[in-house]
Amino acid sequence: MVYIDPEECIDCGACVPECPTEAIFHEEEVPEEWHRFIELNASKARECPPAE
Ligand code: SF4
Numbered sequence: 803m804v805y806i807d808p809e810e811c812i813d814c815g816a817c818v819p820e821c822p823t824e825a826i827f828h829e830e831e832v833p834e835e836w837h838r839f840i841e842l843n844a845s846k847a848r849e850c851p852p853a854e
Contacts, residue, residue, distance in 0.1 A: 807847040 806817070808829070818826045827833070832840055 803846075804853065805843050805847040805850055807852075808844050 806826070813828060815828065818828070827836075829840060
C-alpha cells in the first residue's frame with residue numbers, strides 16, 4: 803500500500819495512469835463512494851515513512 807502525502811503532492815497527475823488498479827484520483831475527482839479514503843490517505847501518509 804502506498805499513501806500520497808497531500809501536503810507534498812503537486813497534483814502533476816503523473817502517477818494516475820501508472821497505477822495498475824486505477825486507484826489514484828485527483829482529490830476533486832475521487833468517486834463519492836470512496837470519499838472516506840481521502841482523510842484515511844492523509845492520515846496514513848503522515849504516519850508512514852517516505853518511500854526512497
Ligand atoms: S506523481 Fe502523483 S503523487 Fe506525485 S506529485 Fe504527481 S500527482 Fe502527486
